[in-house]
Amino acid sequence: MLDNKVRIPMIAGIVVYGISILLSVLCALNTQAILPLFTTAQYEGNIFPPSILKSVVVLVLYIAFLAIMQTSNGKSNRVIGIIMLVAYCIPGMVNLYWGLVENVMIAQKGAEYLAAYSSMNTAVTLVTAPFTTVAGVLVVVAIARFGIIGKKSDEEVSENVRPGGGL
Numbered sequence: 141m142l143d144n145k146v147r148i149p150m151i152a153g154i155v156v157y158g159i160s161i162l163l164s165v166l167c168a169l170n171t172q173a174i175l176p177l178f179t180t181a182q183y184e185g186n187i188f189p190p191s192i193l194k195s196v197v198v199l200v201l202y203i204a205f206l207a208i209m210q211t212s213n214g215k216s217n218r219v220i221g222i223i224m225l226v227a228y229c230i231p232g233m234v235n236l237y238w239g240l241v242e243n244v245m246i247a248q249k250g251a252e253y254l255a256a257y258s259s260m261n262t263a264v265t266l267v268t269a270p271f272t273t274v275a276g277v278l279v280v281v282a283i284a285r286f287g288i289i290g291k292k293s294d295e296e297v298s299e300n301v302r303p304g305g306g307l
Contacts, residue, residue, distance in 0.1 A: 142210050146286045150209065153278030154202050160271035161199060164192045164264045171260060178259035181252050187260040190242055195272075198231050202279055209286050221287025228283065 167174060171186040205224050212220055246257050 143285070143289050146209060146282050146289060147206075149278040149285070150202075150206050150282035153275045153282060154199065154206065156271050156278065157195070157199050157202060157275035160268040160275065161192065161195045163267050163271065164189075164195060167264050167267055168192060168260065171256075174263045175256055175259055178262055179255050181255035181259065183252055183256035187253075187257055189257065189261045189264055191261060191264060194231065194235060194238075195268075201227065201231065202275075205279065205283065209282070217289070218287045221283050224283045224286075225280075228279065 168186055168188045171183070175181065175183060205228075208220065208224065247254050
């Protein structure tokens, strides 16, 4: 069984990250209300920044981390923790370069769309940044604890048990 010191921050991180995705979708669905706050560009319709899809990929990664932690608890935790930390960094590195490609593709749709897209992307980032930051910290804490805390042996558990069944 996964230690609460690992499970609780991991689940909290997943929930907080899920809230950030929900807020992203709500922003995208209310494009017409948000655009005047950031630009004078006129655009009809809703804009769904690709960052929403990237966030869903990261959420799936976090859920996969939780599943890995629960199935491999106590078996090479340090190695698995290091691999998860490396995997945690991959989406950030990919986003650096994908953003350049994304901007070129969006610029081909015209200046008005580019201005509206940029404004929506800024709005989504402003709304979700506190949540994604907190979620990222919680997930890194959970991964670090997972790598440090090993599975308790029966001897360690019996050392903490007092006569009479109390801990």
